[in-house]
Amino acid sequence: MATQKRPTPGAQWKDRANTARVNAYVTRFRNYIGLTASGNQLDDEGVPVTDRDANQSLAEYLYGGVRARFTGLEANGNLRLQGPDGFSRTSDGSTLDLAWRADVVRATNLDTGEPLPRIAPLRIGATLVYGNGRGTRGLASTTTQRNAECRPTRARPRPTRCGTPRSPTA
Numbered sequence: 380m381a382t383q384k385r386p387t388p389g390a391q392w393k394d395r396a397n398t399a400r401v402n403a404y405v406t407r408f409r410n411y412i413g414l415t416a417s418g419n420q421l422d423d424e425g426v427p428v429t430d431r432d433a434n435q436s437l438a439e440y441l442y443g444g445v446r447a448r449f450t451g452l453e454a455n456g457n458l459r460l461q462g463p464d465g466f467s468r469t470s471d472g473s474t475l476d477l478a479w480r481a482d483v484v485r486a487t488n489l490d491t492g493e494p495l496p497r498i499a500p501l502r503i504g505a506t507l508v509y510g511n512g513r514g515t516r517g518l519a520s521t522t523t524q525r526n527a528e529c530r531p532t533r534a535r536p537r538p539t540r541c542g543t544p545r546s547p548t549a
Contacts, residue, residue, distance in 0.1 A: 387402055387403060387404045387405075388402070388403050389401060389402035389403065394464075395459070395463075395464040396457065396459040396462075396463070396464045396465070396474070396476065397456070397457060397458055397459055397464065398456045398457045399454070399455075399456035400454065400455055400456060401452065401453070401454040402452070402453050402454075403451070403452050404449070404450070404451055404452075404453075405448065405449070405450045406448070406449045407446070407447070407448050407449075407489075408446065408447040408448075408449075409446060410444035410445075410446075411444065411445055411446070411447035411495070412442055412443070412444060413442070413443070413444075413445050413447065413488060413495050413496070414440045414441070414442060414495075414496045414497065415440065415441060415442075415443050415445065415488070415491075416438055416439070416440055417439045417440065417441050418439075419438075419439040420436035420437065420438060420439070421436060421437050421438075421439050422435060422436055422437075423435060423437070440496075445488050445489070445490050445491075445495075446488070446489040446490055447486060447487065447488055447489060447495060448486070448487050448489055449484055449485070449486045449487075449498075450484070450485045450487075451482060451483055451484035451485065452482065452483050453480075453481070453482035453483075454480070454481050454482070455478075455479065455480040455481070456478075456479055456480075457476050457477070457478050457479075458476065458477040458479065459474065459475075459476050460475045460476060460477055461473070461474060461475040462474030462475065462476075462510070471511070472511070472512055473509065473510060473511040473512070474508075474509070474510040474511075474515075475507065475508070475509055475510075476507070476508045476510070477505055477506075477507060477508075478505065478506045478507075478508050479504070479505045479506075480502075480503075480504050480505070481501075481502065481503045481504070482501075482502050483500065483501050484498060484499075484500060485500060486498040486500075499524035501524060502522060502523070502524040503522070503523050503524075504520065504521060504522035504523065505520070505521060506518075506519065506520040506521075507519045507520075
């Protein structure tokens, strides 16, 4: 169950076909289903390994309910590139818009202080939308997200590159 502690501030702007919206939020969960490390090591067949130094062992993770907080900022909008109200006009009345979106979120396990796994902390995307009076069609869409493992935590040294921890002697 999510509980909202504060009102979510936001703003929006519109000028004919061009729009922009931004919203900030903080949401707390009493029982968020997340992955947590069990502390066990398993071999490739799922059998517990007693030798912690074994090279072929994998950490076991289990789904369970945790207290969590999501804090974030999301934005989206539309920019008219061609057509009425665009940077250039078209003779056939068609339009070309750039629909953009982005969000930043920090999802924290409140029991451990660690970031929640599998939550992308940054996503950015855009879609080109063509319209010709009879309808619209998305031409190309792309979304990029930054991996959560790139973010340093108390338990993990600050990474030098995504997924590559810095050596303690460096």
